[in-house]
Amino acid sequence: MKSDRLLSILLLLQTRGRVPAGELAQRLEVSTRTVYRDIESLSAAGVPVYAERGRHGGIALLPGFRTDMTGLTTDEARALFVLAAQGAHTALGLDDALGSALRKVMAALPAPHRPAAELTGRRILVDPDRWLSGPRAEADLDALHTAVFTDHRLRIRYRHSGETRLRTYTVDPYGLVAKAGTWYLVADRRGRPQLFRADRVASATLTDAPVRRRPGVELTDVWQQLRRQVEERPAGVRVVARIRRERLDLAVRILGGALTGPPRTGGAEDADDGWAVVELAYPVVNAVRQLLQFGDSLEVLDPPEARRVIADAAAAITAVYAADTRP
Template sequence: MKSDRLLSILLLLQTRGRVPAHELATRLEVSVRTIYRDVEALSASGVPVYTERGRHGGIALVPGYRTDVTGLTADESRALFILAAQGAHAALGLDEALGSALRKVMAALPEPHRPAAELTSRRILVESSRWMGPPPREVDVSALQDAVFTDRRLRIRYRHSGAGKPRTYTVDPYGLVSKAGVWYLIADRRAVPRLFRADRTQSVVVTDAPVERRPGIELADVWAVLKRQVEKRPGGIAVTARVHRSRYDLFLRMCGNSLIEHPRDDGDSEWITVRLGYGVLGAARMLLPFAEHLEVLEPPEVRAELARGAAEVVSLYAGTPRARP
């Protein structure tokens, strides 16, 4: 709607200052000509907006002009209160600040939207932790948060998964990302994007050297690259297996990230055929916990690998414990 677009332009100018017309057009997915028509409409309604030509020109508001949020729609106001349930602000020490901000938003909302916004916070609950997950580790995210805002290089002590001793790295930080309740430091090391779990970061030191980020690259860009790298599992060994229907949902939760094609389930068969991909032969041993409820059909080398793994488990439990606790 045009009214929503006009409000978006007004808030963008209020937040960003002078903004080129082509940037507004891109952000709002309209033509530059439409942006100029909208600017004329804002001006005609009494908003002190003006344009400047030239290389460093753009569209801007007269300095000192402010507006409130009374233009929020019902859906937009509900979205703000759902945001309060996400939980990330608590780890950043922003609980009180968010509560205060929402009270101010509530006071500025149009009267008809206030009941729906208040009800949203009581009817919607977002829980970021997974079912049956391990106990959360104590993580001082505030230290990392302070560090990434300094625009200085960081020296971190970091312990990799499975490693006994931590290692020291000097990195150029882009920022922090919270995914499924886990915080990550996103940074370049020698101009290569890296991902560091906050709960494995043992210490953070802000150096005197200025940060050296790659030109034109933002946190969202680096995160998109790292996310693709993590999710693009190596699939050098293709495995065909059948899973009993009684364990199929559990299989999807535990092994779904190894699927190389979506299983075809007609809803009637007792067994469901699946196709998986593994980078190394030993990785297929993760299928052993399903016991008789999952059978690898091919290739033969994976069947042999699982047989060896099962034999090793039988041998381990056939006698008395090797060491007493």
């Protein structure tokens, strides 16, 4: 709607100052000509807006002009209060600031929108942690939070998964990402993107050198690239297994990303005997040991080398307990 677009232009100009017409057009997904027509409409409505042409020109408001109009719709106000329930602000020590900000937003909302926004805060709860995730290692987010806003290179001492010794890296941070309750530092190391779990960063020290981010690359770009690398990692071993149907829901929750598709529960193999067939992908064959936790409720069918890994592991476990020689 044109009224929403006019309000968006006004709020962008208040926030950014002078903005090129082309950038406004791109943000609003309209033509530059439409932007100039909207500027004329704002001016006719008494808003002191003007356009400057030339290389460093753009559209701007007269200095000192402000409006208290938030322009939030009911849905937009509700979205803010749902966002407040995400929990990320707690880890960053922003609880008090968020509470203060929401009170200001509530006061600025048109009276008809306030009940819906207030009710959303009472009726929607977002818990980012997984069930039975256990205690989490503490992460020093204060140092990392400071680092990503100072635009300086960062020296970290970091422990990789499965290692005990710390490694030292100098990185160029793009920002922090919270995913499923876990915080990550997203940074370039030697010009290549890399992901660092915040709870494995033993120490973080700012350097005097300015950050060296790749031109035109933002945090969201790097995160999407790293996420694809994790999720689209080629599978070295494809495994077919069958699992008792009463354990299927649990298996889907636990195996998660290893599953290559939905379980088959209606095929000839499992139509009458209470089994479902699942297909999984693992980077190496020894990773199928993960399936031992399901005991005799799961059987690996293929490939033969995966069956041997399970059989050898089960035999080794049996040997440990068969002797009953506890220390």
